[in-house]
Amino acid sequence: MSFTEIERRGLVMLGCGKMGSAMLAGWLKGGLSPSAVHVTDPNPSDWLRSTDVSINADLPQTPAVALVAVKPQMMGEALPRMASYGGGATLFISVAAGTPISAFEAALGAGTRIVRAMPNTPAAVGKGITAIIGNEQAGAADLDTAEALLSAIGQVVRLQTEDQIDAVTGVSGSGPAYVFYMIDALAAAGVAEGLAPDLAMHLAKATVAGAGALAETAAETPEQLRINVTSPNGTTQAGLEVLMKEKGGLMPLMRATVAAAAARSRELKG
Ligand SMILES: NC(=O)C1=CN([C@@H]2O[C@H](COP(=O)(O)OP(=O)(O)OC[C@H]3O[C@@H](n4cnc5c(N)ncnc54)[C@H](OP(=O)(O)O)[C@@H]3O)[C@@H](O)[C@H]2O)C=CC1
Ligand SMILES: O=C(O)[C@@H]1CCC=N1
Secondary structure, X not given: OOHHHHHHHOXXXXXXOHHHHHHXXXXXXXXXXXXXXXXXXXXXXHHHHHOOOEXXXXXXXXXXXXXXXOOHHHXXXXXXXXXXXXXXXXXXXXXXXXXXXXXXHHHHOOOOEEEEEEOOHHXXXXXXXXXXXXXXXXXXXHHHHXXXXXXXXXXXXXXXXXXXXXHHHHHHHOXXXXXXXXXXXXXXXHHHOXXXXXXXXXXXXXXXXXXXXXXXXXXXXXXXXXXXXXXXXXXXXXXXXXXXXXXXOHHHHHHHHHHHHHHHHHHHOO
């Protein structure tokens, strides 16, 4: 399936909140015609209204793609509206945490082509990462279509098995929230050391953004990049002796954080 087919048959979005809007912004920026996009959402945002996409109007009969971006808790209410698209003519892409492919097959029919995806919010600036996995009916062309669509908002990785998505959710789906909290924590620590709040936040944001960019592009591993910052018996060593404590340090804390998020993802399956 090509974008030409999406332009011809349409793309339907069920739910267009934070994640849906991030993706839609990427697609519109990438050249997708607003007239090809049909959104169903009870509370369209001002941003969504400012685009020329069709909102809560008549939907195409057999869109090329139906994107499901409602909260998992709303799925039971929202999905039946898409039942007429089941059976194979439309490719479904779901970004919902927790909701397994089997739940879509049960609601939409076993012949339905479904790609389950786990993106993250840096998608809003084209810096997302999305993991995808298809059901048996989703062929190579469907995965290529999903990857092409999701590439508009960042990187795409393919999974081997659906159960990997719980750990992916715990790492990269929820991960931006951990990093944002770390920015707050770093800034608050700067304020506690006497810096003005604005300056502390500026330093914290730029440090996390810069370290992230360096980690992504440098040939060295994150471990080596850390070593590069750490002068023997210097300031970083003093700081890391706290952060890297075996008990109560960041490693066990992050392990417990990701485990809790992944466990919640498994739990959402119901
Ligand atoms: N936010 C994130 O970082 C990530 C989210 N996800 C997944 O993306 C999905 C959406 O999350 P997010 O964008 O954050 O949530 P939002 O609440 O921002 O967006 C969901 C949207 O769906 C609307 N909605 C509710 N009920 C229906 C319905 N019956 N039919 C159509 N639309 C409906 C909501 O309206 P209203 O506000 O009125 O309820 C809202 O606008 C979730 O399943 C989540 O697991 C995946 C990865 C990352
Ligand atoms: O918190 C959540 O459940 C969603 C899934 C990953 C990020 N946000």
